[in-house]
Amino acid sequence: MTPDEIDALTFDVFGTVVDWRGGIIRDGTALGAKHGLAVDWGHFADAWRGLYQPLLGSVRDGRRPWVPLDQLHREGLLQVLAQFGIHGLDEAEIADFVRVWHRLDPWPDAVAALTRLKRRYVLATLSNGNVRLTVNMAKRAGLPWDAVLGAEVAHAYKPMPEAYLATARLLDVPPGRCLMVAAHYSDLVAACGQGFRTCYVWRRAEYGTGEKHDLPDDHGLDLVVEDFGELADRLGV
Template sequence: MPGLGSVRALAFDVFGTVVDWRSGVARDAAAILGARGLDLDWGAFADRWRALYQPSLERVRSGERPWTRLDDLHRESLLQVLEEFGARSLSEAEIEDLNRAWHRLDPWPDAVEGLGRLKRRYVIATLSNGNVSLLVDMAKRAGLPWDAVLGAEVARAYKPLPESYLTTARLLDCRPEECLMVAAHHHDLVAARSCGFRTAYVHRPREFGPAQKDDLPAEHGHDLVVADFLELADALGA
């Protein structure tokens, strides 16, 4: 691909880009809370939990609180969401089980095949805000063939702080321009590009459900804009 010949490693956002977080969280909430007799809008439950994600990360990024792994931030947010939805009587074991829904997310249909093709030609690694144990559990369950599990916990910096991107490149022994950041979120790609990464936008039109609205990819100047990982592999000759 013209202009991308120096790329040696692909760094992937995970939530929403590789896996379908909304359906997985809604599914597990329905199973665990439904067993308690609750009948909620499970998509709305997942959306509300996810809506607390960036605010909780920002308190760490800003220095308001010390480094805290995502599993623990998710649990704090979950307790708030359970209170808001009137689910107040869960046991500690049930809360822990529901919090681990993020470890059990399903990949998008193209993800495993596409990653397998890309792995044959490139180093493929996570560059996620997820903690390492979460990402490893997810990969084992879903068959995600990562060469390395990197990102925020390893760098002690949540995206979009530059340290998260630059540490990933350094640990892969790559210059930033030798790394292609792959994500379904423009803000992630813009931050990676500001660190010298090349960027590939993958369109995930149902990440946030059927009412999702998207930015226009052309407005952000990404190196590649693709529909899925199979098209990405085609574009990169993998």
């Protein structure tokens, strides 16, 4: 793959562009201090994120109608609050904690490198995040998207094919001229299956100090980079 074979870069967001775990720990710690809660917020964040795919699966397999990710995050939060024995939060506090996903911090390299990439390429989200969530996050963090697309626009959660195909279609770019950028191998495999080019980003701190093991030695991806700065370098911008 050469840089001139690509017209658009499409990005997974949670974990790839922003630090979901650190954001939950940050807001959970503040909530815990307010209420005197003794909680391991890292474990809490992992438990909440652990419900992500099961809740998405209930929509993907047709057991329930389409709902935006904010609703699924709320359902997951209520389960994890009960799991950790956290009671007594009022509705405003629960609603605010759900919206932690709207105010996640970008990885340190993200904004500057995306700004470089934007000079040459169309940049779009291809995320399971709903539109308002992704817009709020971008405004807070200064993420320079050209378009906010993905699951809610397609009414299909990744890795359903339509999430990828609808994004390429709305950008008016053939899938083969879209580079899917993600920190999760399974996302890239699904995108590749729809004709996208692929770039894996090593977000080694996504799960705190735990090692990431989801990229096999024999992967067949177009690019593997340490961060977005290296991606911009590799694409010559």
